[in-house]
Amino acid sequence: MRWIRFVLGKSRGLRNTFDRLPTLVTRFGLTSRKSQAQLRMLLEITERYGVRPTLPVTAVTARRHPKIVRELEERGVEIAAHGYVHNDYASLTREEQFEQVSRARDELAAMGLSVRGWRCPYSRWNSDTLDALRAAGFEYDATPVYAWPAYAQEGLVLPPREMADYERLCELFGVRDASMNKVLPTMVDGMVQIPMSIPQDEDMVDRLHLDSSTMIRVWHRMLQDSRHRGDVFVICLHPERVSLCAEPLNATLREARERGDVWIATLGEIATWWNERDRRRLTVEPSGTGRWTVGVNGSDRMITRVGNQMVTGPKHLHIESVRRPVIHAGPIWPPETLQGLRDAGYITQNGSEQASDCVLDLDRCLPPDSSVDAVTRLAEEQSADLVRVSTWPAGYRSCLSVTGDIDALTLFDFAMRLKEF
Secondary structure, eight states, rough: HHHHHIIIIIIIIHHHHHHHHHHHHHHHHSSSSHHHHHHHHHHHHHHHOOOEEEEEEEEHHHHOOHHHHHHHHHHEEEEEEOOSOOGGGGOOOOOHHHHHHHHHHHHHHHHOOOEEEEOOOOGGGOHHHHHHHHHHHHEOOOOOOOOOOOHHHOOOOOOOOHHHHHHHHHHHHEEEEEESOOOEEEEETTTEEEEEEEEEEEEIIIIIIOOHHHHHHHHHEEEEEHHHHHHHEEEEOOOGHHHHHHHHHHHHHHHHHHHOOEEOOOOHHHHHHHHHTTEEEEEEEEEEEEEEEEEEESOOOEEEETEEEEESSSOOEEEEEEEEEEOOOOTSSOHHHHHHHHTBBBBBEOGGGGGEEEEEEEHHOTTTTOOHHHHHHHHTGGGGGGGEOOOOGGOOEEEEEEEEEOOOHHHHHHHHHHHOO
């Protein structure tokens, strides 16, 4: 069977698969009673801190349990799509992806659900996936995964078998290294992609068997680092493990609220903001020797700054600078790099006659095959002299989102995954 070959070969491996089997009986039942109890526990924690989670659900699971999914939406949960069935999109043909994405959209819409976003099962996707999502009218994709180095930072030495299981998960997800890359949403041909973060519940509970106090340390570290860097930390907590991760989730949300400068948002709210932010129009014009006027046409929630000077919303900013406070990037730079700089909030210009006039000339500082993160780090070294718009709305320093994928609510749902894969 395709599902068994996938799980044994790519997802879990033989030992972890056998370890997984007993948990299915304890976490799922013949009815949805156990899953509903876990969902109630999740909402008790999130509502305690005024947080709305985003729960992507497979269309077939929603169809089998429409009352549960509608009740979640009525309680303020953002429902997103998690595929038509729970299969590997990276292995599907382009035609199969278009068909399954549209079927998922139609199925959820027929239930009256307001669905704007998507996350692929197993966090596996390719460029055809994004094309299918655009064609189906989805506003965002929350599939890409970034791995934070929290285990190493917390001094956790993973035994060889557990390390192998974690590395298998990272390979399955195709993770990017958060220590080497900014962890931010990005615009990909008009669609917002929002990164998910690991460590998450599956590796901490099922693969590494960490206790609550250790999981609290791990998520605390990720919250701390994302806040320091101004990044987004997207928690993924599958409902079946809520009771096992309740204390870590509660501790993380409590700390985020106590900080006061962490924006806790749904994935849909993040996508709305990123689109709003991407529509900005900024101009930088000389207004005298060593003087510049920055014209800001953008959201009322957006802060634009140069050094210690800043304005909120669509206004003008008058600054003094020997050079134009923007980045020069000539035609040698790929669109992905320019989009990365835009995502980071900078202004780029490409006219060769302006190169020597700009605070930072990329053409002279780095080769054009440099990574987006390397270019962004260079810009951050000069950020005090560059025009930059805020990453998050209303002066928030970083962002946190609570999510959890629903791919089964009963043992029957889980068993059907073998047939539907």
